[in-house]
Amino acid sequence: MxxxxxxxxxxxxxxxxxxxxxxxxxxxxxVFPASNPQFGDYQCNIALxxxxxxxxxxxxxxxxxxxxxxIDEFCLPPEIAGAGFINLTLKKEYLENSLEQLLKTSLxxxxxxxxxxxxxxxxxxxxxxxxxxxVGHLRSTIIGDCLARVxxxxxxDVLRLNHVGDWGTQFGMLIAYLTEAYPDALTKPDALDxxxxxxxxxxxxxxxxxxxxxxxxxRLEVVKLQSGDSNSLKxxxxxxxxxxxxxxxxxxxxxxxxxxxGESFYNPYLxxxxxxxxxxxxxxxxxxxxxxxxxxxxxxxxxxLPLIVQKSDGGYNYATTDLAALEYRVLKDGVDKIIYxxxxxxxxxxxxxxxxxxxxxxxxxxxxxxxxxxxxVQGEDGKKLKTRSGETVKxxxxxxxxxxxxxxxxxxxxxxxxxxxxxxxIDEVAQKVxxxxxxxxxxxxxxxxxxxxxxxxxxALQGNTAPYMLYAYARIQGINRENQVNQQFITTSSxxxxxxxxxxxxxxxxxLELPEVLEQVERELQPNRLCEYLYELSRKFNKFYxxxxxLKSNEPLRSSRLGLCYLTANTLRLGLSLLxxxxxxxx
Ligand code: ARG
Numbered sequence: 001m002x003x004x005x006x007x008x009x010x011x012x013x014x015x016x017x018x019x020x021x022x023x024x025x026x027x028x029x030x031v032f033p034a035s036n037p038q039f040g041d042y043q044c045n046i047a048l049x050x051x052x053x054x055x056x057x058x059x060x061x062x063x064x065x066x067x068x069x070x071i072d073e074f075c076l077p078p079e080i081a082g083a084g085f086i087n088l089t090l091k092k093e094y095l096e097n098s099l100e101q102l103l104k105t106s107l108x109x110x111x112x113x114x115x116x117x118x119x120x121x122x123x124x125x126x127x128x129x130x131x132x133x134x135v136g137h138l139r140s141t142i143i144g145d146c147l148a149r150v151x152x153x154x155x156x157d158v159l160r161l162n163h164v165g166d167w168g169t170q171f172g173m174l175i176a177y178l179t180e181a182y183p184d185a186l187t188k189p190d191a192l193d194x195x196x197x198x199x200x201x202x203x204x205x206x207x208x209x210x211x212x213x214x215x216x217x218x219r220l221e222v223v224k225l226q227s228g229d230s231n232s233l234k235x236x237x238x239x240x241x242x243x244x245x246x247x248x249x250x251x252x253x254x255x256x257x258x259x260x261x262g263e264s265f266y267n268p269y270l271x272x273x274x275x276x277x278x279x280x281x282x283x284x285x286x287x288x289x290x291x292x293x294x295x296x297x298x299x300x301x302x303x304x305l306p307l308i309v310q311k312s313d314g315g316y317n318y319a320t321t322d323l324a325a326l327e328y329r330v331l332k333d334g335v336d337k338i339i340y341x342x343x344x345x346x347x348x349x350x351x352x353x354x355x356x357x358x359x360x361x362x363x364x365x366x367x368x369x370x371x372x373x374x375x376x377v378q379g380e381d382g383k384k385l386k387t388r389s390g391e392t393v394k395x396x397x398x399x400x401x402x403x404x405x406x407x408x409x410x411x412x413x414x415x416x417x418x419x420x421x422x423x424x425x426i427d428e429v430a431q432k433v434x435x436x437x438x439x440x441x442x443x444x445x446x447x448x449x450x451x452x453x454x455x456x457x458x459x460a461l462q463g464n465t466a467p468y469m470l471y472a473y474a475r476i477q478g479i480n481r482e483n484q485v486n487q488q489f490i491t492t493s494s495x496x497x498x499x500x501x502x503x504x505x506x507x508x509x510x511x512l513e514l515p516e517v518l519e520q521v522e523r524e525l526q527p528n529r530l531c532e533y534l535y536e537l538s539r540k541f542n543k544f545y546x547x548x549x550x551l552k553s554n555e556p557l558r559s560s561r562l563g564l565c566y567l568t569a570n571t572l573r574l575g576l577s578l579l580x581x582x583x584x585x586x587x
Contacts, residue, residue: 001102002112003515005031005042008071008088012044015068020054031088039081040089041509047084058084092499095508099497102511103490103563107570111515113155118336121159121329122148125251125258126342128165129243130174132198133250133395135377135385135453136343142442142580143374144341145256146527149578154522159259159333163325164247166240166262169315172222175235176214177204186234197242253399253435255580266324270316273323274309280360288312292356297348307352322353326369327362337368339525344373344448372525375450385453403434405455406467410587429587433459433467436581440466443579444531464535466581469572472538474587476569481585483551485562495559503544504564510537511567514575527579534575541568 008031016026026046034043047062054061062084069078074094079087102110124144127133144160152158177200178185207214225232244260251258274290277283282292284306291306299305309320329335340350350371357363379385385393407430414421441458444465445451461467480486499505510533517533520526550561573583 001098001110001512001515003519004074004090004512005033005516006519008042008044008074011069011071012046012065015065015070016046016050018068019064020050024050024053034087039085040079040087042088042090044086044088045084047086051084062086090509092505095505095512096497096499098512099508099563099567100494102567103494103497107567107574108153111153111518117155117157119157119159119334120151120337120339121161121333121335122151122339122341123161123163124148124339124341125256126163126165127243127247129240129262130170130197130201131165132392133247135393135395135398138250138395138398138438139343139374139377139442139447139451140341141250141254141256142439143372143447143527144339145254145580146439146443146530146578147339147341147372147521147525149580150518150521150527150530153578154518159335160257162258162260162262164243164260164262166243167264167267167321169222171225171236171239172218172220173204173208174201174239175221175225175232176218177207178235178239180207180214185238186231197239197246250395250399253396254439255435255582263318263321266321266328269324269328270320273320273327274316276327276362277309277356277360282356282359283309292359294352294355296355297352307356309356319349319353319356322349323357323360323362326353326357330362330364330367335367337370339370339372341372341374344375347371347373370525372447374447375445378450378452380452380454382452399435399438402438402455402459403430405459406430406434406437409433409459409461409467425586429584432582432584433470433587436466436470436576439580440469440531443527444535446528447526464531469534469538469576470581470584470587472541473569473572473576473583474585476541476565476572477585479545479550479565480562480569483562485566490563490566493559495563496556497563498557498560500557501544501548503540503547504561507537507540507544507564507568510540511564511571514571518578530575530579534572534579537568537571537575541565 009029012030013026016024016030030046031042031044034040044065047058047065050061051058059080062080066078066080066086071078071088074090075088076091079089081087122144124147125137125141127137148158148160181203208218221232225236240262250256274283277290277292283290284293285291286306286308289306289308289312290310291308293304293306295304297305307319308317309323310316326338329338340346342350350369354363354369354371357369363369377385387393387397407426410426410429410433414426437455437458441453442451457463458465459467461471497508499508513533517530521530544564548561550565551558553561576583
């Protein structure tokens with residue numbers, strides 16, 4: 001199944017070139033979904049913007065485009081409205097044929113892949129060693145995973161990278177504290193169980209802030225670590241290992257796969273970055289630090305702001321590492337595109353790094369680097385998310401709580417409905433609903449906005465929530481089960497699709513829309529577009545199911561309608577899986 005909008009677009013380009021072939025320099029997208037269903041399904045407004053270039057009235061241009069347009073296969077004769085808008089309405093036969101085709105293959109295979117697959121890095125999650133993985137990292141993990149899934153599905157070669165913060169001066173303090181508080185850790189295997197690393201970090205920091213001799217030891221540890229001292233490296237490894245285990249628990253719960261390539265990986269390349277910048281005369285000295293002056297970033301006094309790449313003590317920083325990572329990804333990984341998913345607080349950082357990378361020709365025209373920012377996670381009071389006692393919320397606790405609440409809701413429902421279910425069933429539903437709810441609540445927001453974390457809202461059965469979507473899916477699967485609508489039924493009966501009722505036509509159009517929604521998610525990197533689509537689809541299905549007899553209608557209508565149920569379920573399952581959400585056959 002090819003994206004319909006793309007096919008129509010193609011037809012318009014051909015038509016315009018036929019009638020006026022010289023240098024019109026057309027925009028990439030000529031066809032859009034109709035702004036109002038009253039005007040049909042799609043519209044093209046190009047005639048208005050061509051008027052000046054062509055020297056004719058928009059309505060005349062629109063007519064000439066239509067004269068050359070070959071879209072009979074898809075649409076009723078196009079209409080010209082108002083000043084020169086071209087309105088398109090899909091033909092019923094086209095919808096019916098397309099759905100019949102769709103029933104003949106698996107949906108995932110039927111949807112077209114990109115023409116030219118790219119190598120794309122999605123840099124996401126990226127927590128910091130020995131520090132807490134906070135709700136910001138949770139957002140990055142959920143959004144990054146969804147974008148990676150969509151890009152993979154579209155046929156790209158995606159490298160999912162976890163750019164963990166595993167290097168930097170804080171390790172001096174951590175190693176110094178480790179040697180002091182756990183002297184056996186380095187010599188005896190398994191002597192170390194730091195458990196709560198965050199607490200360990202706090203204690204180390206306290207020693208560092210209040211004890212001068214300790215501070216000095218910590219400083220020496222940094223130097224030892226950077227010079228590759230084997231004991232320091234061993235201690236560093238132990239700390240990383242402990243954190244990694246904690247992070248992995250979260251990734252397992254969320255079903256996230258990632259390749260760790262932390263900041264330390266780029267350590268050997270940092271010196272080269274400085275040399276490169278120097279050789280291109282981009283490096284300037286400013287109060288002992290080496291930096292590159294930026295365009296478009298000024299300090300309070302309007303003076304250009306520098307991006308520091310080497311501190312006065314010779315140390316490198318976050319930006320230097322990102323420059324080295326960029327060069328490595330371009331040259332060694334051979335990427336076409338890099339997507340960084342972090343909170344909006346890092347917008348300036350990435351804009352600055354990209355600017356310097358372009359100046360230094362690390363980033364060339366062939367490679368696209370995109371920062372995908374997102375807003376803050378807030379508590380229901382609109383402030384930073386905290387526990388009742390005012391502490392920061394631990395991710396593991398937050399996910400456990402979501403599953404617990406989903407379980408409570410389920411148990412209440414079972415009681416009300418007088419149902420008994422096995423423990424396995426209850427566990428599975430609670431897990432999938434709880435985790436699905438956390439993910440969906442995040443993905444269904446416009447990611448730029450701050451988002452209010454509310455268990456009650458995300459677990460509600462009504463509205464644009466995971467439970468609603470999962471329930472809609474399970475309900476359709478119930479209908480399918482009851483009527484033995486499965487792959488075998490579809491293959492043996494290959495139902496004819498007949499769209500009789502208006503609600504069926506609307507549902508059919510929605511079912512055929514998935515490819516263009518996925519293209520849009522790829523283009524705009526906005527998962528909420530997919531959520532909106534799935535929500536609309538399930539609402540359109542409900543309207544259809546309310547209005548149309550399915551089981552009681554006569555053949556061939558009955559099979560046609562069962563075919564629509566089958567396609568809706570498949571579309572919901574596929575869409576949810578691209579959001580990283582697992583469906584339930586029953587709940
Ligand atoms: N570790 C960083 C943080 O916790 C995020 C890293 C994002 N990726 C990158 N290449 N800078 O904020």
